Amino acid sequence: MADAFEAVIVGMGPAGMAAAIELCRRGAHVAVVDENPQPGGQVYRRFAQEFTAEDETSLGVNYAKGKKLIEEFWKVGKQCVVLNDTHVWGGFADNQLALRHADKIALIKYKKLLLAEGASERPSVFPGWTLPGVMTLGGLQKLVSREFLLPGKRFLIAGASPLLIPVAAEVLKAGGEVAGICTVVPLGRYLNLFPKLVFQREILFEAIRHAFEIVRRNAPVFSGYTVVSCAGEKRIRKAGIAKLDANGRIAGGSMRTFEIDILAASNGIITMSRLGRQLGCRHEYDSEGLCWQVKTAPFFRSSQADIYAAGDSHVIGGRDLAEWNGRMAGLEIAKDLGRIPADEFNRRLSDNAGRRERLRRYVSTLQRVLSPGANQIGRQDLNTIVCRCEQVTLGDVLSGIEKGCRTMHEIKRTRVGMGLCQGRVCESIVTEIILGKGIPIEEIGYFGIRQPIAPIPIALLERYAAQDARESA
């Protein structure tokens, strides 16, 4: 029989942990599931448990904030069942979730489900982006600041992302050489952030520290530039950046080339809502953040009964908003479970409302400022790979659209999104390409997601079937 919980929370980042804390405080029987070995999510990722830090202040704001929340989670969350290293591979009828932990499959049941899967990065796509040595900004950040590994000597840091400046600064601090910081965003646009940053002192100080590091080390910044090529035999050795016009033509004299061994690039942070989609929650497109969000009303309740959403898999807002919303989602679930009266929930809703609203406005300005702009990919070379699993090129996708594909479902006929990553990487790129053809987003839709939402080994299904047969015998 499947273990049953009052609430199951998918994701142990700030939103998931905060919700678990509030629910456990109210005595609810809770399980928290996460693919990672430790709580923290992406933003509060720890280093491996076997290590300790001599000087924790050198690890930055995220480390300190994360430590506080994780400690609270372990203290209050003692009553909750922590399922780490565990993948959810499907939601099934009767409020059941199928899990995979190490080499086992299990089913659990929920009364209420909170989706707090977090965010992923929107890849930056250019010729050669699938070469070894090219990685996402978040990937490089994880290596440098949490694994303490510098994967190369000379770096090019590129893209339009809130991670751009922090990653460049962290690489410099770790002793890497930054050949260039390249962003398609014009430098002047960053100025729009300052009026909003005045209220976000913590973020402002972080930004100043990073900027100081970059100026001190004299790392060149190329703003208005796009990565247009990378080359190398078995791994990246060279990259070229240039200013592009709307048709993808290189503006005269703007081409710059670098000899580098690591290129980190991504174009922003987008929601990751695979389980929510599979379970049929209604989504709407956020044209600022360029991603789909679970539609919730009035607060964190999705269109599907018993399913809630919070954190960056709901609305991209960063660590603090995720934590706040996670707490409120936890309280709303506690209210719906009858564990707290409705007026307590309503009272808590107005806590910090002003600060929260200012932060929300800052995030939305940040998204506008850092927006890479429409159809970046459409300006790249036609032979650029779009779907790396199935090696589908930009040209293939465009010819699919020419043949009449208008939706994400139909474009799969070109084989995009059909590979082992199940479309995780290429979805936002393909959406951008179709949008660039003037087809409305409502018609384009998203990749439909069915179980299994993560590849499931047949050998594990065999083991489960054998155990199931023994138990029913």
Add this chain to the structure above:
Amino acid sequence: MGKNAADVIVIGGGIVGSSIALRLCESGQSVILLEKGRIGEEASGRSGGGVRQQNRHPAELPLAMEAIKIWAAMKDELDCDVGYRRYGNINYAHSPEKLESYRKTAEREKSIGLDVEILSPEETRYITPFLSDKIPLFGAKYCPSDGTANPLVVPKAIGRAARRKGTEIRENTPVLKLICDRNRVTAAVTEKETYSGNTFINCTGPWARGLCNTIGIDFPIVIKKESVFVTEAIPPIVRPFVDSDWFWFRQALEGNIHIAGEPTKRPVDDFDKSVDFKSFVEVGRWLPGVVPYARKLNILRAFTGLIIAAGFSGHGFCLGPVIGKIVCEMVTAGKSALDISQFRYSRFEEGQSSKEEAIRVN
């Protein structure tokens, strides 16, 4: 003729509806095709992809053999590689009785010109070496001219060809009801418009019963669902479509293996496309025992196909293209050159429909 009028109104844009529209346009009829969603997205797009002649009901075999001729020419005709490959269809006999019945079927099929043969267990294992030696195997029936095609591509390609030949395709236009006047259908009503024509063709698959009900005809359709599981792409290990009493699998050109086991077929009362947890576990129960190599693979996707008994009972993908030809002849000449008398509507009232006609023949 007005904007919403044509010689023929085809309702439903699956492989059958699209094929009919294509042939009708070629013979000079004006055609409007009304599709509730987009072309080829429902049962046609979720078919197993087999294009098979062997082991069909005697009345169906000539149709399948005629269909194969159309399939063979499809790449040139549609100017699109629909993934059709004649890699054969192999059907295991897990018991001596089954082998005997295959021998009889093979003789009948050979007598009307189908190239089938009975393979020894050794020959069978040579062609499909991944089969577990623990599975009882007495031989197999093999038809080398059978094959597979890509269900994601075919219906859309036929739809595009129909459009090129002049079919007016109206997508996202569900037909709500038909209007009858003195025993003739005179109009198809959608949310916003009314379409009129001389002939109306109902190609709506699982929705056909509901549409017939709007003019007081009961069309006894039963829907079953079959869950198909798809692995990651691997290097080629199997070319023919492998069939048996209780499972089938095939390797797509892209390398993914498509798998279905008979036990996952269950009657459904709606068109639910989801795959339940039990069906996943069932794959774990039988597949590694049949193909031990499967233990090294992952399930990447799963989808549910619809088998519409008294529609085409899971044979519509293979036969679709020839149905276009037959129905076109019926509309333009009053009758088809191929014998389709065994599929007359009155068979339901006469009570002659045998079990094999309703469900898949093996």
